[in-house]
Amino acid sequence: MKTKFGTFFLFTILIFGMASFPTNIHSESTESITFDPIFLNAFAEIHDDDDERDDDERDDDERDDDERDDDERDDDERDDDERDDDERDDDESDAREEIEDAREEIQKAEDKISDVTDDDKDTSVSLDKLSAAKELLVKAESSFDNGNFDEAEDYAEDAKKLASESRMKFLGKTFDDVDDDNDNKESKRAEKLAEKESKRAEKLAEREAREAEKLAEREAKLTEKAQFSEERANQIIEKLEKRIQQLEQRLQKLIDKYESGEYFGNLKNKDTIIKSFTLSIGGTASEISDSSNLQSFTGSLFLENQVTGNNAKKFRVTGGELFVGESEVYDIMFGKARLSSSGPGGEKDSMVVIAQTSNGVDIRTLKLSINLSESFNSETESSDIEILSPQSKIASEWFLGGSGTLGLTEILDSDTSDDAVEIPDTDIPITTSISISTPTDIYFRGNEIVISGSVMDIFEDTPVIIQTITGSDLIDIAQILVDTNGEFTHTILADGPLWVSGTYTIKAFYGANNVAETTFDFIAE
Numbered sequence: 001m002k003t004k005f006g007t008f009f010l011f012t013i014l015i016f017g018m019a020s021f022p023t024n025i026h027s028e029s030t031e032s033i034t035f036d037p038i039f040l041n042a043f044a045e046i047h048d049d050d051d052e053r054d055d056d057e058r059d060d061d062e063r064d065d066d067e068r069d070d071d072e073r074d075d076d077e078r079d080d081d082e083r084d085d086d087e088r089d090d091d092e093s094d095a096r097e098e099i100e101d102a103r104e105e106i107q108k109a110e111d112k113i114s115d116v117t118d119d120d121k122d123t124s125v126s127l128d129k130l131s132a133a134k135e136l137l138v139k140a141e142s143s144f145d146n147g148n149f150d151e152a153e154d155y156a157e158d159a160k161k162l163a164s165e166s167r168m169k170f171l172g173k174t175f176d177d178v179d180d181d182n183d184n185k186e187s188k189r190a191e192k193l194a195e196k197e198s199k200r201a202e203k204l205a206e207r208e209a210r211e212a213e214k215l216a217e218r219e220a221k222l223t224e225k226a227q228f229s230e231e232r233a234n235q236i237i238e239k240l241e242k243r244i245q246q247l248e249q250r251l252q253k254l255i256d257k258y259e260s261g262e263y264f265g266n267l268k269n270k271d272t273i274i275k276s277f278t279l280s281i282g283g284t285a286s287e288i289s290d291s292s293n294l295q296s297f298t299g300s301l302f303l304e305n306q307v308t309g310n311n312a313k314k315f316r317v318t319g320g321e322l323f324v325g326e327s328e329v330y331d332i333m334f335g336k337a338r339l340s341s342s343g344p345g346g347e348k349d350s351m352v353v354i355a356q357t358s359n360g361v362d363i364r365t366l367k368l369s370i371n372l373s374e375s376f377n378s379e380t381e382s383s384d385i386e387i388l389s390p391q392s393k394i395a396s397e398w399f400l401g402g403s404g405t406l407g408l409t410e411i412l413d414s415d416t417s418d419d420a421v422e423i424p425d426t427d428i429p430i431t432t433s434i435s436i437s438t439p440t441d442i443y444f445r446g447n448e449i450v451i452s453g454s455v456m457d458i459f460e461d462t463p464v465i466i467q468t469i470t471g472s473d474l475i476d477i478a479q480i481l482v483d484t485n486g487e488f489t490h491t492i493l494a495d496g497p498l499w500v501s502g503t504y505t506i507k508a509f510y511g512a513n514n515v516a517e518t519t520f521d522f523i524a525e
Contacts, residue, residue, distance in 0.1 A: 088149070091149035091150060091153075092149045094149070094153055095140075095143075095144055095149040095150070095152040095153040095156065096144070098140070098152075098153045098156035098157055098160070099137070099140050099141060099144060099152065099156040101156070101160050102133070102136075102137050102140065102156040102157070102159040102160040102163065103137065105133075105159075105160045105163040105164050106130065106133055106134060106137060106159065106160075106163040108163070108167060109126070109130050109133070109163040109164070109166045109167035110130065112167035113126050113127060113130065113166065113167060125166075126166040126167065127166070128166075129162045129163070129165055129166035130162070130163060130166040130167075132162050133158075133159040133160070133161075133162035133163040133166065134159070135159075136155045136156070136158045136159035136162065137155070137156065137159040139155045140152045140153075140154075140155035140156040140159060143155060150200060150203055150204075151200060154196055154200060250363075251356075251363050254356060255495070258334055258496065258497075259496065259497050260497075261497065263334075263336065264306065264314070264316060264336055265314075267306055267307055267314065268307070269307060269309075270306055270307055271305050271306060271307060271308050274304050274305065275304065275305050275408060275409075276302065276303070276304055276408075276409040276477050277302070277303040277304070277305070277315070277406060277407065277408055277409055278300055278301075278302060278303075278406075278407055278409045278479065279300065279301040279302075279303060279320075279353070279385075279404065279405075279406050280299075280300050280404045280405050280406075280407075281297075281298070281299050281300070281301070281322075281368070281385075281387055281400075281402060281403075281404035282296070282297065282298040282299070282402050282403065282404055283296070283297060283387055283400065283401050283402010283403060283404075284296060284297070284400075284401055284402060285297040285324045285325070285394075285398040285399065285400055286389070286390075286398065286399045286401075287397070287398060288393070288396060288397060288398060288399060295324050295325035295328075295398075296324075296325070297322065297323060297324045297325075297398075297400065297402070298322075298323050299320060299321055299322035299323060299330075300320050300321060301317055301319075301320035301322075301332055301335075301353065301355065302317070302318045302319050302320050302332075302409070302478060303315040303316065303317055303318065303337055304316050304318055310341075311340065311341045311342075312338060312339065312340050312341070313338070313339040313376075314336070314337070314338055314339075315336065315337040315338070315339070316334075316335070316336055316337075317332060317334060317335030317336060317337060317353065317355045318334070318476060319331075319332050319333075319334075319476065319478075319491075319492055319493060320332035320355075321491070322357065322366070322394075324394075324398060328359060329359065329360075330357040330358065330359050330364070330366070330394065331357060331358050331359075331448070331491065331493070332355050332356075332357055332366070333355070333356045333357065333358055333363075333493055333495070334355065334356055334493070334495070334496065335353060335354055335355025335356060335366070336353075336354055336355075337351055337352065337353040337354070338351065338352055339351045339372075339376060341375065348375075349371075349372040349374070349375055349376050349383075350369075350370060350371050350372065351368075351369075351370040351372065351385075351406070352367070352368070352369055352370070353366070353367070353368040353370065354366070354367055357394065364394050364395045364396070364397060365394075365395040366393075366394050366395075367391070367392060367393055367395075368387060368392045368400070369387070369388040369391035369392050370385045370386065370387055370388065370392075370406075371385065371386045371388060372384070372385050372406065373385065373386070376406065382405050382406070382407035382408075383405065383406050383407070384403065384404075384405055385403060385404050385405060385406050386403055387400055387401055387402045387403060387404065388401070389401030409477070409478075409479050432455055432456045432457035432459075432510070432514055433455070433456045433514070434453060434454070434455045434456075434464070434508055434510045434514045434515070434516045435453050435454055435516050436451060436452070436453035436466075436506060436507075436508040436516045436517065436518050437451075437452060437453065437518055438450065438451055438452075438506070438518060438520055440520070441519070441520045441521060442520060442521045442522075442523065443494050443520060443521070443522050443523075444494070444522075444523050444524075444525055445494060445495055445499065445523075445524050445525050446493070446494065446495050447493075447494045448491055448492070448493055448494070449491065449492050449493075449494055449520070450489060450490075450491050451466060451489065451490045451491070451492070451506055451508075452487065452488070452489045452490075453487070453488055453489075453508055453516065454485075454486045454487045454488070455482055455486050455488075455510050455514070456486065457486075458482055458484070458486055459510075459511070462482070462510065462511060463479045463480055463481050463482070464479075464480045464481075464482060464488050464508055464509065464510050465477070465478075465479055465480075465508070465509040465510075466478045466479075466480060466490050466506065466507070466508050467506070467507045467509075468492060468504060468505075468506050469504065469505045469506075469507065470500070470502050470503070470504045470505070470522075471502070473498065475492075475498050475499065475504065476492045478490050478492075482510075494522060499522060499524060500522075500524055501522060501523050501524045502521070502522060503519055503520075503521055503522075504519065504520055504521075504522055505517055505518075505519050506518050506519070506520070
């Protein structure tokens with residue numbers, strides 16, 4: 001009673017305390033917090049991987065429940081089989097012992113009858129009973145070999161009894177001596193045999209019924225399991241189709257936002273001089289679902305500046321590739337980045353990159369949290385960077401950590417034509433040949449365009465500059481290193497607001513004196 005009163009008293013004090021607490025704290029704190037709407041729009045897609053983790057956890061719970069149900073059904077079947085095996089082993093052991101006893105009794109009867117014959121006693125009835133006992137023993141052995149252990153035990157028991165009677169009850173008697181009560185005995189024996197046959201038939205019927213019931217139960221379980229597996233497969237297929245549909249809808253929304261410009265937010269005071277930057281990264285990738293699985297990764301992302309402010313710079317991600325381990329390849333489709341300056345003098349720079357990647361099967365969000373070693377500006381040739389983990393990751397797949405560089409690739413005037421694009425004047429003393437091509441000469445929106453080529457002579461530290469141009473608009477530019485065999489490749493995605501129907505020219509520059517080009521047609525569906 002005292003405990004209940006104390007609890008009630010504490011609860012009452014708590015209620016009065018809450019009632020007297022100021023109610024305007026939340027409103028005051030909320031009014032004091034403001035966010036840059038441009039910043040929120042630019043990074044609205046970060047949370048998508050949380051939903052994917054929730055789906056993976058629900059799938060793991062369902063798989064655990066299914067495995068437990070399968071284990072319980074298998075245990076029940078094993079228990080039934082073990083009980084039947086134990087019963088059969090007991091029947092076999094009993095029949096074997098009864099047959100051995102009958103053999104011993106028959107041997108005793110033969111020895112006894114042989115001794116009595118030497119004394120000139122009548123053994124005709126005993127020999128007749130012994131013969132019948134031997135016939136029953138043969139039947140018992142045959143039934144045992146056929147696996148009918150109950151029947152074998154009964155035959156052996158009768159054989160043992162006849163052999164015992166032949167050496168004890170009927171020894172020295174004639175057929176005339178036993179004729180008087182023979183009818184009654186035969187009648188009783190017939191009744192007994194009929195009773196045994198009835199019991200044997202009943203037991204056999206029970207066994208057959210039990211086997212039939214067990215077979216029916218097993219077939220029912222198999223049918224149930226097959227039905228369950230089919231239902232589970234249909235559920236998985238339905239869930240995958242739903243996930244694919246959701247993924248397609250999500251991707252289409254991102255593409256719509258990208259093409260309309262909403263993806264980058266409300267950009268004001270856009271830069272007129274477009275500068276191309278290369279973000280080269282490398283390090284260690286740790287699998288999110290298995291932290292013991294560590295793989296190396298390398299990659300490059302290509303960026304273009306959009307807005308340059310005093311304390312913040314915004315970029316668009318135009319493409320790139322990311323290699324994880326020996327087999328995983330992620331193509332960078334599109335994205336955005338923001339570089340922020342902090343510290344007393346704005347000397348501490350950090351960058352966040354958000355991009356959509358594809359491994360050929362799934363679309364994943366790439367997030368990179370980066371610290372720069374020094375303050376970055378448009379004239380900086382290159383800055384060392386640190387990739388922070390676990391903030392950096394490929395959604396639901398890999399945590400990324402490592403280092404790299406952020407450097408200026410090329411400066412382009414957005415108002416100039418393609419003839420005004422500056423080409424590196426690397427001093428290659430001997431002119432060499434260069435070739436470039438694409439697999440086909442017509443592409444549609446969303447296609448990947450693989451550009452490949454080769455140079456006859458390789459000059460150390462000399463990259464190939466690849467430009468994709470339509471009319472006077474520069475669509476893509478990349479700096480590609482030549483492989484040791486003289487070949488080079490570059491992949492671009494035919495998608496985005498700059499891609500309109502028309503003829504596109506791809507130019508490849510290797511130094512100042514070596515140029516190759518090819519064309520293709522693009523149809524915007």
